[in-house]
Amino acid sequence: MPADQTRPKPPRPRLRVLRQVVRDGRNTVPAVLLALAATAATLTVPLVVRRVVNGFTEHRSVTGSVMLMTTLALFGAVAAALSSFLLARAGESMVLTVRQRVVAHALRLPLPGARRLGAGELVARVTSDSAQLRSVVDIGVTQLPMATLTVTATLVIMGLLDWVLLLIVLGTFSVAGLAIAVFVKGIRHSTAAQQEAIGELAQRFTSALGALATVKACRAEAQVTDAIGDDATSAAGSAVSAARRQAFVTPIMGLGQQLALIGVVLGSGARLASGALSVAGFAAFLLYLLQLIAPLTLVANGVSRLQLGFAAQSRIEDVLAEETEDAVSSPQGQGDGKTEGEARAAGSAPEGNAEAGGAAVEFEQVVFSHDGERRAADALSFAVPRHGVTALVGPSGAGKTTALDLIERFLVPGGGAVRVLGRDTRRWPLHDLRAQVAYLDQAFTLLEGTVRENLLLGRATPVADDALWAALTAVGLDDAIIRLPQGLGSTVGRADDLSGGQRQRLALARVLLTDASVVLLDEPTSQLDSINENRLRDVIERLSRDRAVVVVAHRISTVRQAHHIVVLDEGRCLDTGTHDELLDRCGTYAELVRGQRLGLRVTAGV
Structure with missing residues (x-):
């Protein structure tokens, strides 16, 4: 009986990128705390602005409020920068680990399996695909959660300032969100196709460089260039397809903001006239509305960028799912059914x-x-x-x-x-x-x-x-x-x-x-x-x-x-x-x- 019929197929390996990064507490915990601090500073600034406006209208000194507002802005910027750096370090550590794992696994593949995958494809998994995993870390660990938190907190504060104007904002942005969802839906497919094309490009180019003397002797530079160019064209086409969908995200979100701003301006007249909303509250509401577009856009773009990272993660998992030489059990009647690692762990020295x-x-x-x-x-x-x-x-x-x-x-x-x-x-x-x-x-x-x-x-x-x-x-x-x-x-x-x-x-x-x-x-x-x-x-x-x-x-x-x-x-x-x-x-x-x-x-x- 063949070896692959003597045991169930092993489960597909999972990279668990986010879990691995979160476990890197030395970088991740400070990065998250700093991101929270930066978010809190950003959310506080409009409330301080309301105090400044009230101070002007009531003819009070606003020096302390201005200094507080400036300090919060500077603190938020510094905290965000430090958080980004620590997260980048954690991300690169994760990419290094993945690359080492893929290289070690690829070098232990059976020769027929390695040849079937192709040297260029394996190189692409270690280089471009592994690099794309950074988007999962950058977006998934802090940017997307913090942006979601910022949006939620901002909407809550805007509701406390004036719930009627908040309903106007939610209505306009909901329509924009539905439109964006249509474009984001196809981004993962396009990015997966782009990565596949890059792998084919790397494979053909690696092969051509290995046979460079033959290419030159046969005067085939133009012919080989055209063939590689076809792969490059395919990669570019997939990239353009993804970019076309991605290009609509920010403009649609910007249009939603403009419509929301128009609705808020129109609706605020009645609210101000009735006394339900103060001028200082209106100023703070407008600042929150202007601040809202950045995290909303980040959420929309982040979801689409995650598709690129997930597509690269899937391609790397495809390689890790390939059985290595020492993972194949001995055929029934020929050996003890143990893999090399199992035999060593069990102390099966006589087998060798x-x-x-x-x-x-x-x-x-x-x-x-x-x-x-x-x-x-x-x-x-x-x-x-x-x-x-x-x-x-x-x-x-x-x-x-x-x-x-x-x-x-x-x-x-x-x-x-x-x-x-x-x-x-x-x-x-x-x-x-x-x-x-x-x-x-x-x-x-x-x-x-x-x-x-x-x-x-x-x-x-x-x-x-x-x-x-x-x-x-x-x-x-x-x-x-x-x-x-x-x-x-x-x-x-x-x-x-x-x-x-x-x-x-x-x-x-x-x-x-x-x-x-x-x-x-x-x-x-x-x-x-x-x-x-x-x-x-x-x-x-x-x-x-x-x-x-x-x-x-x-x-x-x-x-x-x-x-x-x-x-x-x-x-x-x-x-x-x-x-x-x-x-x-x-x-x-x-x-x-x-x-x-x-x-x-x-x-x-x-």
């Missing part, structure tokens, strides 16, 4: 221990297909001895690289079992499995970082520079690294980048520094000249004395060095043996040798 004796790697009736297409492994069975060099050979598409990916558990078989050092790969904790298996891929991948960082990639303990230089010397790269401006401290990947062959040898030197029992090399000689190829064969021979070295090889010169050869075709193992044995009895292997045309001695009529 290699069994004595037997093969270093063993495939038993392994079945695997990519996205339901033709099987890359079809009842595949073969074994790799604990020591020596084993070469995997076969025509293109035979399943050689897939076999290496299955050994590393980049891929999980759909049937059968892959055993490393006597244990099913699905029963090893991933960290322990990959500590036992060193891997050099076809792209001889390096990270953008220093030479030293690339050599020590994944190591938890320091290594002396003498050991690093010894590894570089073994692959013939020491002279090239010495010539770099900062030697081991030089950054690889930008101005001081290495050639293809040099990058390959640097990746091989990294393998030399590991303590892995199994070494996987995917076509390690693809960009080496004859001198460095001979040096590589010497390194492989040295590694094979006490380790199992599995080499995917296309050069017969590499194959002939192998102690054991496995011939693959269409995901099946056709035969195993030595070079001479396979020339005698395996037609596919003999045809591969003949196709090399390297002047080798060919026997058995080949």
Whole structure:
């Protein structure tokens, strides 16, 4: 039974952005208190103005009231500024946490899942989508609550000043609110589409930069620019759609204020004439009406801006909902049904221990297909001895690289079992499995970082520079690294980048520094000249004395060095043996040798 049928699907993860920010009491509590203080100061100023007006009409000194009014205004401004800063700090702390969480999760995704999502899309989640979460914090924690509080308090005070004029205000703003609701309704859809388009843009642009040399060689700059431009156009169209709806919010609210002001002016005549409203009260009411537009507009705009944050939050949650490699349970009958983390928590150390004796790697009736297409492994069975060099050979598409990916558990078989050092790969904790298996891929991948960082990639303990230089010397790269401006401290990947062959040898030197029992090399000689190829064969021979070295090889010169050869075709193992044995009895292997045309001695009529 497949692993995903042995347990219920985990619940969709929730970021709970507001809850996380509120928990940051060091910043959030002072920010909220300062926002409350600023709101209180703002609400008090019109009442002080009423005192000033009464003072003028009664010929009393207004100096104290003016000073109080000025102090309240200044205090409100300073408190609002400090609150905004503290909230921004809390928001950036939240964004940092989300970014770290998404990066950690993305790097633990299975390779097929990460490739399906795309590098550009994942980058967009970490950059633009995470940044959009700030709108949830800025609006949701203080601005929207404080604006709502301000509106409510203002309306209450206006009702105390004159309830008839308040009804006029409520009537006009209710009509404006209904109109705004129509426009806000579609903003979340537009912003979600905008973020999706930005993700597609990032994905295509990332891919183009990765293939920049090919783009230039094919003179395809204009073609690729047009394709990226289409994604940019789509993003712009979605942004314009959201902006079109957003553009009506403030003008409609302003129109509501104007209509309310006209209604209040007309209605105040009768109220003033009847004595129900004083001139000072009317002045205070007008000030509250003028102040009301700002928080009302903030509420309307805040609701629409929250849609942008919620759309970004949903996209980030989509990534976090993807299962990581170590979240997949072992298939029934193959393991104990625990994830890697559960096994470690339960103290399941024996699951990661290699069994004595037997093969270093063993495939038993392994079945695997990519996205339901033709099987890359079809009842595949073969074994790799604990020591020596084993070469995997076969025509293109035979399943050689897939076999290496299955050994590393980049891929999980759909049937059968892959055993490393006597244990099913699905029963090893991933960290322990990959500590036992060193891997050099076809792209001889390096990270953008220093030479030293690339050599020590994944190591938890320091290594002396003498050991690093010894590894570089073994692959013939020491002279090239010495010539770099900062030697081991030089950054690889930008101005001081290495050639293809040099990058390959640097990746091989990294393998030399590991303590892995199994070494996987995917076509390690693809960009080496004859001198460095001979040096590589010497390194492989040295590694094979006490380790199992599995080499995917296309050069017969590499194959002939192998102690054991496995011939693959269409995901099946056709035969195993030595070079001479396979020339005698395996037609596919003999045809591969003949196709090399390297002047080798060919026997058995080949």
